[in-house]
Structure formats: structure tokens, C-alpha cells
Amino acid sequence: MNTESRSRVPAIEGWFTTGPSPRLCGTKCVECNNITFPPTEQFCANPACSGREFTEIELSPTGTVWSYTDAQYQPPPPYLFTDGTYEPFALAAVKLEAEQMIVLAQVAAGYGVQDLALGTEVELVVEPLYEIDEVEHLIYRWKPTKVGK
Numbered sequence: 001m002n003t004e005s006r007s008r009v010p011a012i013e014g015w016f017t018t019g020p021s022p023r024l025c026g027t028k029c030v031e032c033n034n035i036t037f038p039p040t041e042q043f044c045a046n047p048a049c050s051g052r053e054f055t056e057i058e059l060s061p062t063g064t065v066w067s068y069t070d071a072q073y074q075p076p077p078p079y080l081f082t083d084g085t086y087e088p089f090a091l092a093a094v095k096l097e098a099e100q101m102i103v104l105a106q107v108a109a110g111y112g113v114q115d116l117a118l119g120t121e122v123e124l125v126v127e128p129l130y131e132i133d134e135v136e137h138l139i140y141r142w143k144p145t146k147v148g149k
């Protein structure tokens with residue numbers, strides 16, 4: 001597979017960085033310090049706050065599994081398939097300690113629920129989600145850090 005000619009773009013613009021140490025992009029309310037992911041430019045998610053000014057921040061790249069499951073059934077449209085087949089994947093809700101928030105994402109390619117338990121340490125990775133016209137569209141995923149792979 002020739003990856004040199006392929007370009008890579010985020011599948012969702014503005015939600016994560018794609019460098020060697022990818023990070024999720026969040027916002028912090030200037031008024032109450034509430035942290036939001038995905039980032040917002042509208043309203044503070046804290047119901048007790050009327051803040052509308054936010055600072056852009058990068059979230060912790062590691063966390064621990066708070067809950068997990070596997071998606072055995074094909075999601076309804078607009079779920080995107082490029083080759084017509086559906087392969088089940090695992091999902092993890094991960095607690096970020098510093099931010100005290102839970103972020104849901106797919107589990108990294110090659111890993112499944114057999115690699116997860118409550119409290120499993122994971123790190124953020126960015127991987128191809130799908131490819132259209134030789135452009136790889138990337139997504140953030142959680143990768144277990146203490147599994148022998």
C-alpha cells in the first residue's frame with residue numbers, strides 16, 4: 001500500500017490535533033472554568049453559568065476506561081462505509097482525571113473488549129476512519145497502553 005501519495009485529513013475538523021502526540025481540542029469557560037468537549041463557541045455547558053467566552057485548550061492525552069462496549073450491529077445512516085462491509089468495533093468511555101470528564105470514542109484498531117476492563121489505562125491515538133479518493137479521513141481513538149501488542 002502506497003501511503004506517500006495519500007493525504008490525511010481529520011474526519012471532524014477542530015475536534016483533535018493530528019501531530020505525533022495527538023490531543024483532543026476542548027474549550028474552557030472564562031467565567032466558570034467548565035471544560036467542554038467537543039469545543040464550543042456558543043454557550044457554557046454548565047447550567048448555572050451564562051458564560052459565552054471560551055479559551056481553547058488541549059485535553060489530557062491519557063485516561064482510564066469508565067465504561068465500554070462493542071458495536072456488534074451496523075449503525076444506521078449516515079454511518080459511512082467505503083467497501084460495503086461492516087466490522088464490529090469496541091467503544092470506550094474514558095475518564096480524564098484532570099478535566100473530570102468522560103470522552104467516548106472507538107477503541108484503536110486491533111483492540112477489542114477483551115483488552116478492556118474498568119480502569120484500563122488508555123492513550124489517545126489518531127487512525128484512519130475511512131478513505132475516499134485517496135484521502136484518508138482520520139479519527140481519534142482510545143488505545144489500551146498495558147496490553148501486550
Ligand SMILES: [Zn+2]
Pocket residue numbers: 029030031032033034044045046049050051
Ligand atoms: Zn461557564
